Amino acid sequence: MTKSHEELISDYQRSTSQAFFALYTDWFRQTKSQLRRLDLTHPQVQVLSTVEALSMENDEVTQAMVAKAADIDPMTASAIITKLAREDFLDRFPGKKNPRSKAIRLTQHGQDNLEKALVVMADFDKDYWKDQNPNRQDLIQSFKTKI
Structure with a gap:
């Protein structure tokens, strides 16, 4: 038996996907405001924190490693990394193992701002999930x- 258009719309509006999307959208808007x-931006913090985490485990961190570890499309990661490098959050330089690849590391400015962002995010997450706002x-x- 095929459902009517109205039933399909009603089912979708009450779906897990829709509930998740509404919660994610609210969380993302609030996160964006905090950062x-x-x-x-949240993706920039994701890239900065991934570079820092990879730097603790590897002698050299490449854009490809960051994209994979952060689960971000390589072209998107490249655009974020380029912007962060322009704003002095990251240094980009030819890789030692493969000079054609771009190695990256946090600058002092990047480390300082990542630390601030991680504190903001930790405080925000704690407050967001315990918030008593009825909505x-x-x-x-x-x-x-x-x-």
Whole structure:
């Protein structure tokens, strides 16, 4: 039996996907607002933190390594890294193992701002998930009941 258009719309509006999207959208908007104070975006923080984490384990960190570890498309990672390098968050230089590849590392400016961003994100996450705002609690509860 095929569902009517109205039933399909109704099912979609009550779906797990829709509940997740509403919660994610709210979380992302709030995250964006918090990071705006530091002139950073969430993807930029993701790249900076990935570079730092990889630097702790590897002598050399490449753009390809960052894209893979951060689970970001290589072209997107390259654009983010280029912008962060222009703004003195990262140094880019020819790789030692393969001079055609670009190796990267955090600058002092990048390290300082990553530290600030990680504190902002940790505080935000703690507050976001325990927030008693009824609308947010409804979003969280709606998603929890669907998973």
